[in-house]
Amino acid sequence: MVDISLVGRLSNLWSGFVALWITDVEKRHPEIAYQNAIDSMIEKYGKLKTATAAIMRRREDVSARLESERSELAAVTADLNTALATAQDDLGIVLIQKKNSLDASIKALEQEMEQARTDTQEAKDSLLQVKSEIQKLKDEKDRMLAQMLSAQARLKIQNQLDGLSVDAEVRALDNVREHIKTTVAEAKMGSEMRDSDLDVKLAKLRQSSGAVTARQQLEEMKRARAGQADAVAGKSM
Structure with a gap:
């Protein structure tokens, strides 16, 4: 029977080798590392955009419900005033109960609406932040790769100069x-x-x-x- 701890150690060792290999590849090809990071940020941005849209839809739904119940409360209040004016007590009692229910529902919806506004603003701020980070990362990629190309060109020239032998001239x-x-x-x-x-x-x-x-x-x-x-x-x- 294979020792479970040995399997775990082998798995960790293999993971370490893979991580080192990936790190080495990224060092030799930094454009890959930058592009992977940018792609990851873009994927995160897409998910956050979807979540933000859902939060905004929730805010709109709450707003629509709140508007609907406020309209209904206005109608119930008008009906209640009519019932009181016409001494329809039985109808007045029903309308009062409905009005009280609407008042409580509207109060809860107003609190929910406030939270929905806060959630929406936070989601939009996060979305803008991620978008800004993506642009910063793209700018950094262009700048760093340009620096690397310049450094590689200088190293190539230096190596060429180092490789120029003057032994023959000195001997002459x-x-x-x-x-x-x-x-x-x-x-x-x-x-x-x-x-x-x-x-x-x-x-x-x-x-x-x-x-x-x-x-x-x-x-x-x-x-x-x-x-x-x-x-x-x-x-x-």
Whole structure:
């Protein structure tokens, strides 16, 4: 025999799975969720409209009965006055009893009429409220779906931008940078090699020797001029 509690648990589990599935579908398709809510509100509006119509018909029925009994009361009152004026006491008694019955009935109908008016107004207010809620829900649906479409478009663009790879361009620039650095290093190396070459060293030595010789010649010329100046000074004394 199957355990009843186990069946209940399985039923609850299945209901939970279905609810989760519906929730997931509604998240992925919000227009369905909104439309279901709108359809539910429209169905509620239709039922409330039918109920409101029934309440209004009841109010009209009570009003018609009240009007009819008021008319009858007026006729009975007139007949009673005639019976009193003509001393028809037996008829007067009957008319008084009928008048009293009509007075009580009219009083009850007036109370019923007041309640019918209240019920009708409340039903109409509820009907207008539900109608307003339906319109609000429709406006919200349009607004929210527009926002969702805009967000989806932005996400699509972002995903496309994220998917654009710049690895190839970066690698190409890296290759260019390495080539430039290598070229600069080779040029520097050539310069350093020339500086260390024997011929280059010899040329530098010759340049240095020439400078030393020129310096010596300059000193000799300065001494010769100084000697000449001293000789001229000695003759003038």
